[in-house]
Amino acid sequence: MLLCIHVAAFRLAVARRSFSNDAGDHCILxxxxxxxxxxxxxxxxxxxxxxxxxxxxxxxxxxxGARVLVHDAAHAHAVWEDMLDELDALSPLVxxxxxxxxxxxxxxxxxxxxxxxxxxxxxxxxxxxxxxxAVGPNKFTARAATYVRDGCICAPDEAxxxxxxLPLEALDVETAVVERLHLLGIGTLGxxxxxxxxxxxxxxxxxxxxxxxxxxxxxxxxxxxRPYALQIEAAAFGEGSAAQEEQVYFALRVLAExxxxxxxxxxxxxxxxxxxxxxxxxxxxxxDAGFAQPTADPRTILDILRAKLEGLTFDAPITGLRLQAxxxxxxxxxxxxxxxxxxxxxxxxxALARLxxxxxxxxxxxxxRPAHLLESRFSYVAPTLCHGELLAxxxxxxxxxxxxxxxxxxxxxxxxxxxxxxxxxREVAVELRGNTPAHVDARPVxxxxxxxxxDDSWFETPVMRDEYDVLLDDGMLCRIYRQGEQWYLRGAYx
Numbered sequence: 001m002l003l004c005i006h007v008a009a010f011r012l013a014v015a016r017r018s019f020s021n022d023a024g025d026h027c028i029l030x031x032x033x034x035x036x037x038x039x040x041x042x043x044x045x046x047x048x049x050x051x052x053x054x055x056x057x058x059x060x061x062x063x064x065g066a067r068v069l070v071h072d073a074a075h076a077h078a079v080w081e082d083m084l085d086e087l088d089a090l091s092p093l094v095x096x097x098x099x100x101x102x103x104x105x106x107x108x109x110x111x112x113x114x115x116x117x118x119x120x121x122x123x124x125x126x127x128x129x130x131x132x133x134a135v136g137p138n139k140f141t142a143r144a145a146t147y148v149r150d151g152c153i154c155a156p157d158e159a160x161x162x163x164x165x166l167p168l169e170a171l172d173v174e175t176a177v178v179e180r181l182h183l184l185g186i187g188t189l190g191x192x193x194x195x196x197x198x199x200x201x202x203x204x205x206x207x208x209x210x211x212x213x214x215x216x217x218x219x220x221x222x223x224x225x226r227p228y229a230l231q232i233e234a235a236a237f238g239e240g241s242a243a244q245e246e247q248v249y250f251a252l253r254v255l256a257e258x259x260x261x262x263x264x265x266x267x268x269x270x271x272x273x274x275x276x277x278x279x280x281x282x283x284x285x286x287x288d289a290g291f292a293q294p295t296a297d298p299r300t301i302l303d304i305l306r307a308k309l310e311g312l313t314f315d316a317p318i319t320g321l322r323l324q325a326x327x328x329x330x331x332x333x334x335x336x337x338x339x340x341x342x343x344x345x346x347x348x349x350x351a352l353a354r355l356x357x358x359x360x361x362x363x364x365x366x367x368x369r370p371a372h373l374l375e376s377r378f379s380y381v382a383p384t385l386c387h388g389e390l391l392a393x394x395x396x397x398x399x400x401x402x403x404x405x406x407x408x409x410x411x412x413x414x415x416x417x418x419x420x421x422x423x424x425x426r427e428v429a430v431e432l433r434g435n436t437p438a439h440v441d442a443r444p445v446x447x448x449x450x451x452x453x454x455d456d457s458w459f460e461t462p463v464m465r466d467e468y469d470v471l472l473d474d475g476m477l478c479r480i481y482r483q484g485e486q487w488y489l490r491g492a493y494x
Contacts, residue, residue, distance in 0.1 A: 002223070003104040003116050004142035005087065005124070006132050010100025012040040013129050014076045015069040027067045030056045039071055079127065084226065086123045090116065095139075096226040103139055105223055113153045138219035144170050144189075159217025164190030171211050177204070189215040232266065233324040234258035241280055241317035248318055252305055255323045256298040263325065269294035272327035275305060278320030287312070294329040420479060422491045428480060430487040437470055440480060440489075447471040454481070469493075 007013055012029040019025075026044035030036035038059045041050045049062035060066055080099045087094050093105035106116050113135040120133045134149075136142030137156040144163055145152040147170055154162045163170075166189045168178045186192050193215035201208045213219065234255040242248045252275070263270060271294040277285045289304045431439040436448050450468035465483040467490070472478070477493040 001106060001113060001135050001137060002139060002142045003090070003106050003113075003120060004134050004136065004139070004146055005083075005102045005104065005120055006134075006143055006146040007100040007129050008132070009040040009042060010080070010129075011071055011076050012042060012069065014079050015071065017128055019067075025067045026063055026065070027069055028056070028059050028063065029069050029071050030059075031071055033068060033070050036070075083124060083127060087120070089123050090119055093223070093225045095223050097139070097143075101143060103142065103223065105225070106135075114151070117151050117153075137217075139221050139223075140214045140219035141217050160190075160193065163215060163217055164188060164193070168192065171214060173211065180204075231324075232259060232262045232268070232270075232328065233322060234262075235320070235322040237278070237320040237322075241319045243317040248309075248321075249302070249306065251318075251321050252323070253298065253302050255321060256301045256305070259323050259325060260296050260298045260301065263296040263328075266328075268325075268328040268330065269296045270301070270325040270327065271329050272325075273301065273304075274324045274326050275308075276320075276322040276324070277314070277318050279314055279316040280319050281316035283314070283316065285312075285314075288326075419494050420491045421494050423489060425488050425490060428487050428489045430480065430482075437468055437480065437487075440470060440472060440478075440487075444473045445470045446473055451482075 009029075012027060015029055016027060026048070027042050028038050028045050028050050029040040030038050033056070036056050038050065038052050038054045038056060040052055041059065041063070045059070045063040045066050048064070048066075050059040050066060051062075054062070056068055060068065076099060084094055084096055084102060087102060087104055091104045091106055091109055095103040095105070097103060104116075104120070106113075109116065111119075117133045117135065121131065124131050132146040132150040134142055134145030134152040134154070136145045136154040137159060141154055141159045141163065144166055145154045147166060148162060152162075167187065168181055168189065170189060171178075181187075181192070186195070192212065195212070197209070197212050200212060204211075236251055236255060242251060259270070259273075271291050273289045273291070275287045275289065277287075279285075287305075287308050289301075289308050291300070291304065295301065428441050429439075430437050437445050439445060448468055448470050451466035452468075453464075453466055455462075455464050465481045467479060467481040469477065469479055479490045479492070481488055481490055
């Protein structure tokens with residue numbers, strides 16, 4: 001048996017709590033006051049013709065004199081989370097279906113169904129909301145029982161009888177579907193349950209099979225208990241101010257040790273850490289630090305924080321600090337048999353954090369791509385990944401088992417191909433012997449390869465040139481090209 005706690009038009013009910021003298025008023029809830037859309041309406045406004053989805057102007061015209069309330073999503077969510085926390089007093093198994101609807105598994109709890117309902121009202125009475133509580137054999141039946149009356153108890157063999165007189169709106173389906181069913185003479189769940197399943201599903205689609213089951217008191221949806229959010233953080237406020245860099249790092253080390261102590265006791269590791277700074281002049285600043293591999297080591301956390309703070313400046317002394325672990329993961333590290341072939345993920349995380357501190361305008365990562373032109377074969381982007389998928393700068397971590405290319409052996413390294421380093425294009429003086437370059441800026445050419453004709457971008461600005469690789473007498477191997485009557489230096493081989 002499931003205990004269902006339901007607050008009809010929950011967001012509207014939360015918004016109405018701020019007005020103590022509106023007992024006779026009818027209200028509508030909108031996403032914004034001007035040119036907004038209606039989210040929820042109360043019973044009286046609904047009877048006058050106001051509907052969710054209308055504009056505020058349309059709803060006010062239909063329900064004259066209605067009070068318009070603006071939805072505060074953050075406040076409503078906070079109220080609902082507080083209500084879920086209170087329901088933990090009934091049972092540790094609470095299924096958060098949606099804001100305003102929750103199910104509690106009461107198996108093994110003391111008392112009868114009527115006692116559970118009374119206790120639910122007791123723990124939620126101080127919220128001053130129109131809470132309805134009912135008991136049923138499954139989720140849909142338990143929620144439908146709250147529509148029948150507050151405190152309704154439905155036994156498994158009474159589900160079909162209880163649901164039969166309820167209107168189709170209890171299914172929570174689109175208004176257009178309800179209107180189509182009304183045209184067929186179907187207005188209640190009992191009339192829907194008497195329809196043959198096969199023809200009904202063929203006409204209204206696969207979703208209709210679930211509606212037919214609901215109407216007969218069958219709901220196969222599993223019970224999913226909500227996870228508990230473990231909050232781990234450490235703060236220092238009202239303990240003086242820090243105007244020197246060393247003072248800030250000392251305070252961060254103290255807070256990091258506190259956070260890591262809580263992580264160790266919980267058997268967790270942090271993958272994303274948020275640091276909040278409060279300055280003497282009232283400024284607030286937050287810095288997020290992601291880890292290549294979840295950690296509970298205060299030294300690693302402090303190294304990452306130092307790297308993230310290298311590019312920051314504050315206009316006033318720091319009077320408050322807070323470290324908050326935003327993403328917790330199970331503690332433990334996957335290792336490989338040949339660990340020396342893989343880079344240290346924490347060292348890479350620190351290096352990337354320092355690159356981020358420098359700024360995107362100065363630190364970039366090169367990406368190679370296929371193209372005919374040399375200058376089109378690479379691009380520079382802000383650094384995000386290292387070693388393919390090992391870690392991300394913004395706290396996104398790749399699977400620990402992601403493949404890493406092994407280091408080349410000494411023999412392979414000795415035969416590594418030379419790499420062409422692109423240089424700023426500049427004009428050079430080239431003397432020819434026949435059709436082959438003999439001197440480049442008066443330096444003799446020892447050997448020459450080419451030419452390679454480049455003819456590209458015919459649909460934009462045409463590029464046509466001949467490229468050569470030349471070895472000069474001083475050992476420099478470079479790439480030059482001829483375009484028209486001029487010669488240019490393009491790059492050098494390392």
